[in-house]
Amino acid sequence: MAPTTPTPVALITGASSGIGLAAALALIEKGWAVYGGARRVDRMQQITDAGGTAIELDVTDDSSMTAAVERIVAERGRIDVLVNNAGYGSYGSLEDVPIDEARRQFEVNVFGLARLTQLVLPIMRELGRGRIVNISSIGARIYEPLGSWYHSTKFAVEGLSDSLRLELAPHGIDVVIVQPGPIRTEWNTISRESLLERSGQGAYAEQASRMHANYTRVDEGPMSASPEEVAQTIVHAVTTGRPRTRYAVPFSAKAIVGLRRLLPDRMMDAILSRLA
Template sequence: MSDKTRPVVLITGASSGIGYATALALIARGWVVYAAARRVDRMAHLAASGCEVLEMDVTDDASMQAGVDRIVHQQGRIDVLVNNAGYGSYGALEDVPIEEARRQFEVNVFGLARLTQLVLPTMRALGRGRIVNISSVGGRIYEPIGSWYHATKFAVEGLSDSLRLELAPHGIDVVIIQPGPIRTEWNAISRESALERSGDGPYAAQAAALVSNYENVDSSPLAGTAEGVARTIVKAVTVRYPRSRYATPASAKVIVGLRRLLPDVLMDGMLSRLAT
């Protein structure tokens, strides 16, 4: 049954990490939360906490359409979409099969774009709404062994900037969240893919350096938490006039600031040293 007094949000990738923490944070604030992911079995606690759980695969158009239709049927609207689903596929460009590169774009870019297409008609009809796209500091900087992942996040940044201008006349905000080093299972998945594809061969040294750097994130005091990113997302969806971008935690703000200030030659040197 529709609840006209409570904001309605759809969050993708909600079975773990940032999406999971954001769902809990918004349900605690009294929102109507639809938590979507492929792994519904991992969202039992969200369901018990009051979230509506959706099985959704952002590479499956039918599941996205069914999810949006269900929310609109039950609530009459979607006030906020948090496009959080995504993963890091690592390995030297030469080593990554082009099929995997396409899948990285399907999940991180095209799934985000298609779900946005599906929610926009309702938002435009209301004359309001907010799209929150989870990018990364990886949409501002770059590193060896991560070309395909960074390409997707650069794409999300450009897509979001254009979309922000397209939708402003319709009263719809577009916000980018740029997490930096965060202690989640994302790190382990990214490390595993780097070793699987480039752990041996001409790029092995760079892959090993990346894995070591990402392992250090799990214990670094400069790394953030999923809950910390969730607090930033809550701010982005609740303030009256959101900023176009929020980098989080503090280390992410430093990284984005350095990229803004340093010329490519200095940035290349700094990032290359981290990869050896």
């Protein structure tokens, strides 16, 4: 009798809504054992109902991350894929955003991602294979006024991911970056509201108001996509034999990334300044 192929196991962070939830459900549908992690376990009932496992996971709490990884290994003996999706956008002028909030942005978007990766790597190295999918953003390829802290975190995620890809290749572990553009999730509302909260008054108020209006139009317009579209890209990235290093999604994101490659900084400045 041929040996049974073990069910592949995925850990997805930020799985209580949006892209993380959609990716968890999509992988469960493909027959994967999926652990969806988030602080709000009560918001992951869909994952449980679909046959996955919802676990409490706070990417700013080392003991929470350690406990989550230990539980998965105890129950499954392996982790094949880590999808680092947890993150948020904190907007406002550099002058207006408190340094404590800037540090929190890096804790969630960069250091939490890096620490959880540290925790799963020994397991993947023992297996001799694995895949890490880091959810970045087209914000790692472009930039915006009043978005310096958020963009800094995504530039950092991509630099980390590129170095890590080479570092882990000898161990059979691949690193893939997914760059979402405008996606219809609660992330958009949180980021827009932070813009007004931090810079809606004072020297940057006019910029903040125009950007808020423009973001609302983009997020609700034809350039935006559903979380399920990004989820399908994630499924492809973790199941294909030889993934690309980067996937921009949807088509509008591909167009923006392509434009950035072609245009010099000053021309890009002029285009992006129209947002503000």
